[in-house]
Amino acid sequence: MGSDVRAITDEEVLGVVISGLPGFRNTEQLTPQSDLWAAGMDSLSNISVMVAIEGEFDIEFPDEFLTPEVFTSAANIAEAVRAILGGRTG
Amino acid sequence: MVADRRADIPFEAWGGADPQYGRLTCGQRFIWDIIADLAPNDEHLNSELLLDVPGGTELEVVLRSVRALVERHASLRTLYTVDEEGEPVQQAHARGTIPVAVIDTEEDAERVAEETARASAGERFCLDAELPVRFSVVTQEGAPRVLVLVLSHIVVDIWGLRLLVEQTGRLLEGQHPDDVLPADPWQPLDQLAYEESPAGRRKLERAHRFLRESLADVPAGPFPDSARVRPQPNRYWMGELLSQAPDKAARLLARHLGVSASSVLIAVAAITLHRLCGVTEFGFSLRTLNRYDARTQTAVGHYSQELPLVLRRLDRELPDIAGEVQRSAVSMLRCPYYWPPEMRRIREEAVPPARSNATINYIGKPGGGPAEAEDIPAAELLADAGNARFRWLFEHSEEKIQFLLSSHPRSLSCLVDTAFLPPELAERYLRTVQDSLVDLALSAVHGH
Known part of the structure; x- marks a missing residue:
């Protein structure tokens, strides 16, 4: 909450992504660059990830961010979060 | 007993x-x-x-x-x-x-x-x-x-x-x-x-904001007045097509199109309403599981609610409409909790009042998202469709809605207002949804 945009790391976002995927196996093998769709994320669990990220960082994804590409990896999501928080403060 | x-x-x-x-x-x-x-x-x-x-x-x-x-x-x-x-x-x-x-x-x-x-x-x-x-x-x-x-x-x-x-x-x-x-x-x-916490309240406000915007744009009932016929004595009938083919075909198409199986099912349901019943714009409530917050996934309770969606220009092709359903659903499912009395107030304040006359309820196979959809041979799909069996489940004199479509892994069922969908047309509707899904899956996935 009230996250500092500079402090948000890809690894931190990966942790939130994994918390949004409680039924997933082998999450310890995921890295920030892992393809989440290839790892088994579907449209349902994608929304769980979105909800977890929005809750953790107290943000709302604008519609233009709701694309499969943004949610391809934790690193991409982290970039989006930083952009949203940067836009809010800047 | x-x-x-x-x-x-x-x-x-x-x-x-x-x-x-x-x-x-x-x-x-x-x-x-x-x-x-x-x-x-x-x-x-x-x-x-x-x-x-x-x-x-x-x-x-x-x-x-x-x-x-x-x-x-x-x-x-x-x-x-x-x-x-x-x-x-x-x-x-x-x-x-x-x-x-x-x-x-x-x-x-x-x-x-x-x-x-x-x-x-x-x-x-x-x-x-x-x-x-x-x-x-x-x-x-x-x-x-x-x-x-x-x-x-x-x-x-x-x-x-x-x-x-x-x-x-x-x-x-x-x-x-x-x-x-x-x-x-x-x-x-x-x-x-949680719902009463500051974070939960912010989500609720966001959901109500979304509902105000969406419900300003919902057409009245799904059926044109010109489609009205003399209803059955018990006006509302519930029928069921026992078949695994619709769900399997929807999951195959979902993987092929990169959308959810529910988006495919909804798109085909809407296209079929257009082709068979002359529906030109389809406003309906989508029943959603509301288990996107990981904490709720261990909960025995009732979390499901309904959110409004409107589809227009139903003469488009499946990928176009399914993609639109998918984008709308992803956008609205981020804030799916709303306070029902507030929803009713928003509905009544809309001009004209936004009545919820149609609902779609997609209940997928557990763990059966597109990523996990197994390869289903063409022969299996055809056999499932060929073995489909239709039956009427019950008749009611009173209902709150005109149209409820429910998709389960083993069946496709429909509650209809016989003033707009007489029994024989309702059965044909379910069979057409199934056959369309199977034809599209065979064509897109199996190249038939």
């Missing part, structure tokens, strides 16, 4: 000694309002679960399983009343007894269990006076054969039902409750506390 005897099992709540009170959660209030609207004829909303008891299991193990479920899941020991202001409230009891009917039979235990379930589910729940779940055990020569649960819809949506099936099955196998049941399950009053 008369029970031979009744076992009263004492329970003591997991993690708390005092009863807990609160207003209803958004999901509970949603189903409470539906039950209240239908009362006193709401018993068809009750759910039945029949679980085979493994051979050699003692009755004591079955009763211990029942007790463990009730102690761990607060929704199974919650009563509902109305306060002085007419608002429904819940009270999760910490102690009490669970009445379990024990029926010993020399006849076929499965059949007796089915009759027991049907008789029990045929009686409406007094939600202010009895536990919202009824247990019966069918035994033969004292050995338990089938455990029957009948649940009020306020206790479970389809997600909660699946959790109960899985957990009860493992308990009946003799597994220890601590190995089966979540140590700290998310309870209805946890959900209420």
Whole structure:
């Protein structure tokens, strides 16, 4: 909450992504660059990830961010979060 | 069915000694309002679960399983009343007894269990006076054969039902409750506390904002007045196409198009309404599971609600419409909780008032998202479609909606207002949705 945009790391976002995927196996093998769709994320669990990220960082994804590409990896999501928080403060 | 005897099992709540009170959660209030609207004829909303008891299991193990479920899941020991202001409230009891009917039979235990379930589910729940779940055990020569649960819809949506099936099955196998049941399950009053927290309130406000924008744009009922015909004496009919083909084809197409199976099903349902019934714009409510918050995924409770969607220009191709459904659904499902009385107010304030006359309910295969969809051979799809069997389930004189389409892994069902979809057209509608899905899947995925 009230996250500092500079402090948000890809690894931190990966942790939130994994918390949004409680039924997933082998999450310890995921890295920030892992393809989440290839790892088994579907449209349902994608929304769980979105909800977890929005809750953790107290943000709302604008519609233009709701694309499969943004949610391809934790690193991409982290970039989006930083952009949203940067836009809010800047 | 008369029970031979009744076992009263004492329970003591997991993690708390005092009863807990609160207003209803958004999901509970949603189903409470539906039950209240239908009362006193709401018993068809009750759910039945029949679980085979493994051979050699003692009755004591079955009763211990029942007790463990009730102690761990607060929704199974919650009563509902109305306060002085007419608002429904819940009270999760910490102690009490669970009445379990024990029926010993020399006849076929499965059949007796089915009759027991049907008789029990045929009686409406007094939600202010009895536990919202009824247990019966069918035994033969004292050995338990089938455990029957009948649940009020306020206790479970389809997600909660699946959790109960899985957990009860493992308990009946003799597994220890601590190995089966979540140590700290998310309870209805946890959900209420979240909804009343600053973060939860922000989400609610966002959902209501979304509803105000969406409901300003919802067309009146799905059917044009020109389609009106003389209705049947019992105006509302529910029919079911028993077939796995629609769900399998939707999942295959979903993977091919990169969208969800529900988006495919909704798109084909809308296109078929356009082609068969002259519907030009389709406004409907999409029933959503609301289990996107990971904490809620261990919860036995009712979280499901409905969100509005409108599809226009139904003469477009499937990928175009399914993609639109997918984008709209992803956008709205981020804030799916809303307070039903507020939703009603927003509906009434819309110009013209936004009536909800159509609903789609997609219940997919557990764990069956596009990423997990197995390859389904063309021959299997064709065989499933060829074996499809249609039947009418019931007729009602009163309903709140004109059209309800439900998709399950093994069936596609439809509640219709026969003033707009006469019975023969309703059957043709379900068969056309199935055949369209299969044709599209064979063409897109199998190159036929």
